[in-house]
Amino acid sequence: MSRIQSFLENRFAPFATKLAGQRHLAAIRDGFISFMPFLIIGSLFIIIQDFPAPGWQELQAKLFGEGFNQFIILPKRVTYDIMSLYIVAAISYKLAQSYRIDAFSAAMLGISSFVLLSPITTTIDIDGQTHVVSRVITVGGWYGTNGILVAIITALVVTEIFNYFIKHNITIKMPEGVPPAVSRAFSALLPGFFILVMMLLVRLLFLQTKYQYIHEFIYNLVSLPMQRIVANNLFGAIGTVFAISLLWSIGLNGGTIVNGIMRPFWVPLQDANLAAIEAGKLPPNIITEQFFDMIWIGGAGATLAVVFLLMFKAKSRQYKELGKMSLAPGLFNINEPIMFGLPVVLNPIGIIPLVLGPVAITIVNYLAMAFNIVARPTGVIIPWTTPPIIQGFLITGHISGAILQIVDILIVMLIWWPFIAIMDKKRVEEESKMVYNGDNKSMNM
Structure with a gap:
């Protein structure tokens, strides 16, 4: 873990920062x-x-x-x-x-x-x-x-x-x-x-x-x-969410960096879907920018699932309060309270599910749309702050998009739970020590 953190901090972060600032x-x-x-x-x-x-x-x-x-x-x-x-x-x-x-x-x-x-x-x-x-x-x-x-x-x-x-x-x-x-x-x-x-x-x-x-x-x-x-296949989609999540793990807004590079190749695919809808046909493309909007449930990393885990499963008082405070922002796809409050950024334990969660639901969503179990993105662009589930319905124009996002949240919760349990156990121990030390001080007085 320490080697991973050292690589991210000393090698990857400077390169990503330089790339993000390239004129x-x-x-x-x-x-x-x-x-x-x-x-x-x-x-x-x-x-x-x-x-x-x-x-x-x-x-x-x-x-x-x-x-x-x-x-x-x-x-x-x-x-x-x-x-x-x-x-x-x-x-x-x-x-x-x-x-x-x-x-x-x-x-x-x-x-x-x-x-x-x-x-x-x-x-x-x-x-x-x-x-x-x-x-x-x-x-x-x-x-x-x-x-x-x-x-x-x-x-x-x-x-x-x-x-x-x-x-x-x-x-x-x-x-x-x-x-x-x-x-x-x-x-x-x-x-x-x-x-x-x-x-x-x-x-x-x-x-x-x-x-x-x-x-x-x-x-x-x-x-x-x-x-x-790259732009219109499963492997390209996996690479995209992997890169965005990895950049977020070191505190950089991966979406602004990766989307800025990939957007010129997504937009024609999105427009082709719109044209198909206008002609009364099914959208031909799965991968558009709106496909990734459906992945980022609660923000990059799909961290709304983390909010629910903290609220309902965590035993740490700090984590429970963090979950409650992060719910309102998370429902509008704002993830900074979780990223920097848990924290996930530069946290070797948090980095693993931060990457695995989006990759897993990217595969699930792609296959669900490829086999026509779930409707494909119509090409309609909606504000990124649109709450999940409503977002899935508007992007696909079908109830199946909303149901898919519910399934995605459950999948990400399953991936995150073992890691949250580890962090939660450690936090409970720290809180117990703080309470014990505080009691000792009051007795000595």
């Missing part, structure tokens, strides 16, 4: 987080459109007319379906902020560069004939979730070039007395011109290939293989 990964992570509220808003309208209740669609049509179903989904179209435009702006903005340069100009250059690299034509069918329509930015496709990887790369490259120009003073200098806002705008002129010319050349280069656009190239060579090998 570009932080910009990607913060960019997605800043856009997350809008995805939740879009998801709320998806729930309204496709609420899992018999006769809901017919009721909507009866009350509001036949076209209401497509009208109410418009907020989803302007959030999910042009997501890449928002993401390229958000990441450019966050990275520019870290360099302390004009973040707004970086975001605008990110958007314009992304559009330059993307198709601006589409096809429509009229009376059985296909027509090409030019000068169109489509809703969905490469402007939606499929273009996220290109959006990330574009944001990083554009901001790095912009930063190079600014830091090396390759800008147009305005005379003194010119308002700062005007001066700052003109400082983006030279780097902006260079960046857009460069993106135009990249577009021209890919038009000469079979891919036509960089999106197709990146999607086939990077995104699809990553989805198949």
Whole structure:
């Protein structure tokens, strides 16, 4: 145990801390987080459109007319379906902020560069004939979730070039007395011109290939293989929860680190599930970010089970009180009272079930969904503070998701119980010694 703790403290923790603070990964992570509220808003309208209740669609049509179903989904179209435009702006903005340069100009250059690299034509069918329509930015496709990887790369490259120009003073200098806002705008002129010319050349280069656009190239060579090998299979899911739990064991928020890396590969899978639901089909993908939301019952490590054990099985007065105080936060997936109060962080005994619990229910949940015993995630995003069981129902759109989370809590309780018993026994002994020493002191007085 001491060797494990020494390795975590002296080797793993410094590496993980450095990774979490890496400028570009932080910009990607913060960019997605800043856009997350809008995805939740879009998801709320998806729930309204496709609420899992018999006769809901017919009721909507009866009350509001036949076209209401497509009208109410418009907020989803302007959030999910042009997501890449928002993401390229958000990441450019966050990275520019870290360099302390004009973040707004970086975001605008990110958007314009992304559009330059993307198709601006589409096809429509009229009376059985296909027509090409030019000068169109489509809703969905490469402007939606499929273009996220290109959006990330574009944001990083554009901001790095912009930063190079600014830091090396390759800008147009305005005379003194010119308002700062005007001066700052003109400082983006030279780097902006260079960046857009460069993106135009990249577009021209890919038009000469079979891919036509960089999106197709990146999607086939990077995104699809990553989805198949890492993002959308059981082993990748196990690796994800293992990494997040291990990072939490040393006090680092593993979700912000790992999710920031994996989210670009999960989002297209989630969008495919949404598209299937809209078409009246079953969701094709099990692994989405919402799959992991169902794992983290009570927060990372699925620690709501620990709260129940402390409340109902622990004999230590301190642990019982900790369980009671941790219940309200745990019901809203806030785990810090358990992580730092038990503690689990840097506790060799607690680290083992912290990792084993989520891994076990990841396997159970994946197999339950793979064999269609439990409904798969619909792709709807809900706030991470949504209480468990309600969360499972909303994520899957089915009562089976709620039942699965109850089963998960019981499984994690079984895994944690032997370790809680060890810690509880030790804590009771310590409390008994404190009481005994206190009695002795009062007798001596």
